[in-house]
Amino acid sequence: MNPPEPDSPTWTPSTTSPPATESPSPQRSRLQVNDLQALSDYGRPFLERTADGPTFLNWAVLTDDIESTARRVERITGTNSELLRGESVSADGVRMPWAEAAFAVSWSSRVLPFFLSYGEPAACAQQVAGDVKAARHRIRPLSMWRLVTGTPQEPEWATRWPGLSELAVGIAPESGPVIDAVYIDTVDGETVVRLP
Secondary structure, X not given: OOOOOOOOOOEEEOOOOOOOOOOOOOOOOOOOOOOHHHOOOOOHHHHHHOOOOOOOOOOEEEEOOHHHHHHHHHHHHOOOOOOEEEEEEOOOOOEEEEEEEOHHHHHHHOOOOEEEEEOOHHHHHHHHHHHHHHHOOXXXXXXXXXXXXXXXXXXXXXXXXXXXXXXXXXXXXXXXXXXXXXXXXXXXXXXXXXXX
């Protein structure tokens, strides 16, 4: 385990995880469904990656300091971390500012996370909790607590990648560069999501 760098932010798993109502951090998963007729340049890579069957696309880690996280990624990879800022607007008009870094590296890697930061984390957590309630899941997720991936294509990056040593991420060398399993706490106990 590497010692934390001076500008180390706080880490929380995000995008591949289910919406968390009991977790202090906003967590969510997305099921991406693409209409071939309406497919944009944005959606095409998602469709192409799933053409051979179901797959975990990638995952994200929430950080409370996106700028220092982006700088760490740049020191590790020697490339631009592509720090982006934007705003999401929900159907009920709620605006949620966000920032993301290292999406392209994450996408290429297939196992290293990208990074998200929300301008209003408490509002995001409240919105996610409301979304979970409205979704009426058969099994109510509480939080993602562990992720198992294969060996990254960039093993020298993985040991220094922001957040990995602080989170419950296991490596299954036999799996190759894919997300192998996601462990989720639910109101009925733990469940593990694996794809065929």
